[in-house]
Structure formats: C-alpha cells, structure tokens
Amino acid sequence: MAGLKFRILLDSDQKQEVFRDIFIDADASFEEFYLTILKSFEFTGREMASFYVSNDDWDKGHEISWMDMSYDEQDKPEDLPSVMAKAKLSEFIEEPDQKFILLYDFLRMWIFLVELVGYEKIGPSEPQIIMAIGDSPAEDSKAISEEIFDGDDLADDEDEFGFNNLEDGFDEEEYGGYEEFDY
Numbered sequence: 001m002a003g004l005k006f007r008i009l010l011d012s013d014q015k016q017e018v019f020r021d022i023f024i025d026a027d028a029s030f031e032e033f034y035l036t037i038l039k040s041f042e043f044t045g046r047e048m049a050s051f052y053v054s055n056d057d058w059d060k061g062h063e064i065s066w067m068d069m070s071y072d073e074q075d076k077p078e079d080l081p082s083v084m085a086k087a088k089l090s091e092f093i094e095e096p097d098q099k100f101i102l103l104y105d106f107l108r109m110w111i112f113l114v115e116l117v118g119y120e121k122i123g124p125s126e127p128q129i130i131m132a133i134g135d136s137p138a139e140d141s142k143a144i145s146e147e148i149f150d151g152d153d154l155a156d157d158e159d160e161f162g163f164n165n166l167e168d169g170f171d172e173e174e175y176g177g178y179e180e181f182d183y
Helices: 030-041
Strands: 003-011 019-025 049-054 063-065 099-104 110-120 128-133
Touching: 003 030, 019 030, 030 049, 030 099, 030 110, 030 128
Parallel strands: none
Antiparallel strands: 003 019, 003 110, 019 128, 049 063, 049 099, 099 110
C-alpha cells in the first residue's frame, strides 16, 4: 500500500520550532499513528487524546477519539467520533495536503498540528520517524489550562457552608422574611 509522509508541529511556548516528520503506511490505524507521534515527542500516552479532521484554517471537524465514546445502541454512528484503533488513515485523506489536529491531555491542552506533506508508492512496514527538529518539552511542563475553570465555575457560587447555588426552585423573595432562631 502507499506511504504517507506527515509533518507534526507541536504548538508550544518554546522560541524554537518543534516538529517531526513521520512516514507511515496509508492503511495504518490512527492508533498506530498516535503512538508513533507520542514516541517521537517522548510523551507517555497516559492522557486522553483525539484527532480532528481539519481544513486549511485549522478548524476542528470530525473527531477520531482514543476511546469508544458510544453509550448505548441508540447512539447514531454518524453522531459519534470514530475510534483510533478502528479508523485507518486512508479513510480520512480527502485533500493532497490533508490536515488533522491532535489534542493530547485535555487539561494541559497539548496541540499537534498534523499535515500530509508527501506520498510514496510503497509504504513502510513500520512507521518511521524520518526527521526530528527541536527538543520536545517535558510532557508535564505545560500548566493546566485555566480556560477549563473560567466562566461558569461552580466553585464561585458556593455559599458560606460550601454548598453550590444551583437551580433548586427556591425563591428568595418569597422566603426572604425567614429569621434564624437561636436554639
């Protein structure tokens, strides 16, 4: 089968570019590709991750997740993400410069920009890291993203007893005359 050459750029705070070129068989699974990417950047793979089919503007499209996210038999397959172990790279190549986004560790938000940069008539028997530019940062060097805790953070709505102010149907105006008694 054909071989695909991808360039994977790590979005990091480093002042130098950090990227890897990987040559892989077109019939390889996204799981095999994912594990090769992690190995090339020396990441452990202990965190959740998903690929997203992307376009020239790097918009996130269809998700290809690490785990099966279906809940029950009523879930419609077209509404669910594909699963890395079952999805083949060749099934998602729609453009000669097909792009994917790999999001690794949903708290630290490591983002890898993946772009198809070449084809070969014959692919390798095993994925190959054919170029490595820049030193990969330590996986735990990135702070946990504050965006997750911004906005409607329930901790901001706690009263003096540590309870959250949730929708409970209690109307403060109706019961506003309540007085506490000393027992």
